[in-house]
Amino acid sequence: HAKKNGGNNFCFSTPDQNMEMDRKFQMELELKNALASDEFKIVYQPLINLKNNQIVGVEALLRWKNKELGSVSPIEFIPILEKTGQIIQVGKWILWSVCNQMKMWQENGTYLERISVNVSPIQFKDKKFVQDLKQIINETELDASYIELEITEGTILEIENVSQTLHDLQELGVKVSIDDFGTGYSSLSYLKQLPIDTLKIDKSFIDDLDMDGEIIVNTIISMGKNLRFRVIAEGIETPQQLNYLKKQECHEGQGYYFSRPVNDKEIALLYKKLQSK
Ligand code: C2E
Ligand code: MG
Ligand code: MG
Ligand code: MG
Numbered sequence: 001h002a003k004k005n006g007g008n009n010f011c012f013s014t015p016d017q018n019m020e021m022d023r024k025f026q027m028e029l030e031l032k033n034a035l036a037s038d039e040f041k042i043v044y045q046p047l048i049n050l051k052n053n054q055i056v057g058v059e060a061l062l063r064w065k066n067k068e069l070g071s072v073s074p075i076e077f078i079p080i081l082e083k084t085g086q087i088i089q090v091g092k093w094i095l096w097s098v099c100n101q102m103k104m105w106q107e108n109g110t111y112l113e114r115i116s117v118n119v120s121p122i123q124f125k126d127k128k129f130v131q132d133l134k135q136i137i138n139e140t141e142l143d144a145s146y147i148e149l150e151i152t153e154g155t156i157l158e159i160e161n162v163s164q165t166l167h168d169l170q171e172l173g174v175k176v177s178i179d180d181f182g183t184g185y186s187s188l189s190y191l192k193q194l195p196i197d198t199l200k201i202d203k204s205f206i207d208d209l210d211m212d213g214e215i216i217v218n219t220i221i222s223m224g225k226n227l228r229f230r231v232i233a234e235g236i237e238t239p240q241q242l243n244y245l246k247k248q249e250c251h252e253g254q255g256y257y258f259s260r261p262v263n264d265k266e267i268a269l270l271y272k273k274l275q276s277k
Helices: 015-034 074-084 087-107 129-140 153-158 162-172 188-192 203-211 214-226 239-247 264-275
Strands: 040-049 055-066 070-072 114-118 147-152 175-181 198-201 230-233
Touching: 015 055, 015 074, 040 087, 040 114, 040 264, 055 074, 055 087, 055 264, 070 074, 074 087, 087 114, 087 129, 087 147, 087 264, 114 175, 129 162, 147 153, 153 175, 162 175, 198 214, 203 214, 203 239, 214 230, 214 239
Parallel strands: 055 114, 114 147, 147 175, 175 198, 198 230
Antiparallel strands: 040 055, 055 070
C-alpha cells in the first residue's frame, strides 16, 4: 500500500479503494478452492404461469458461502470467476448440477416444464461450450428440451459467431432466453432472426410500473407476444404489479411476490401445494 500522504510515498489510491482491492483480491484467492471445498450451492426461483398460477419452471441461481467472507452475492463474485476464467469450470458444474436436479425432481413427481440457467458470455463463447453441454445432457440423461439457457443482450451483440452457436443449441434441443431484456441495445426484429424462445423483461421495468412505466412494459409484452416470444416478467414484488401484468396477459412471472430463490426440497413442496389448488 502507498501510505496516505506519507513522506515520499505517492498516494495511488484512497483507503476506500484499497479496501475494495483487498476484498476483491481475497475473493479471488478464496474462489480458487471454492468448487473443490463444496462452497457453491444452487438455489431455484419459481417461474409462474400467470394464467393458472402454476409453477412451470425454475431459474437456477448460484450461491457462494465462504468461511472467511460469508455469503457473497453473485453480482460480486461472478465477474471475478469471469476474469480468472474459472467460470468455464464452475459453469460446467452448474449445468451438470441442474440437469441432475431436474432428473431427480422428475423421478420424485415434481414435473416442471423447464429449468433456466444463466450462462456467462465467457462461457458462451468458449469453443467447447455446446460440446460440453451435449455431454452433460447425455450423462445425466435429461431430455434437452427441459433446459433453457439465459443469456443477455450483451452476449448476443458482443460475441462473434453467436448465430452459429444459437443454431447449434437449437439443434441440440435446448431453449434460449434473453435475460434482463430492455437494458441492452438489441432490437426485437434482430432477435427474431435468431432461434430465441423467451424474453425476460428486466426488473427495472417492472419496478417502474409503480410510477407510470406501463407504456414501456405494454409495448415489450405486446411486441414480444406478436413476434411469438414467450414473455416473462422478472422481479415481481407487489400484487399491483402482478395484476397489471396479468391484465396485459404476460405469459409468466418471477419474483419475491411468489417466492424467493429456495432449495430443491422447497421447490418440490411448493409444486405440490400449488398443484392441489
Ligand atoms: P438474473 O439472472 O437477472 O437473476 C435474477 C436476480 O434477481 C436474482 O439475483 C434473484 O434472486 C433476483 N430477484 C428475483 N426476484 C426478485 C424480486 O422480486 N426482487 C428483487 N429485489 N430481486 C429479485 P441473484 O441470485 O443475486 O443473481 C444476480 C445475478 O447474478 C443474476 O441476475 C445473474 O446475472 C447472475 N447469476 C446468478 N447465478 C448465476 C449463475 O449460475 N451463472 C451465471 N453466469 N450468472 C449467475
Ligand atoms: Mg437470469
Ligand atoms: Mg434477469
Ligand atoms: Mg437481472
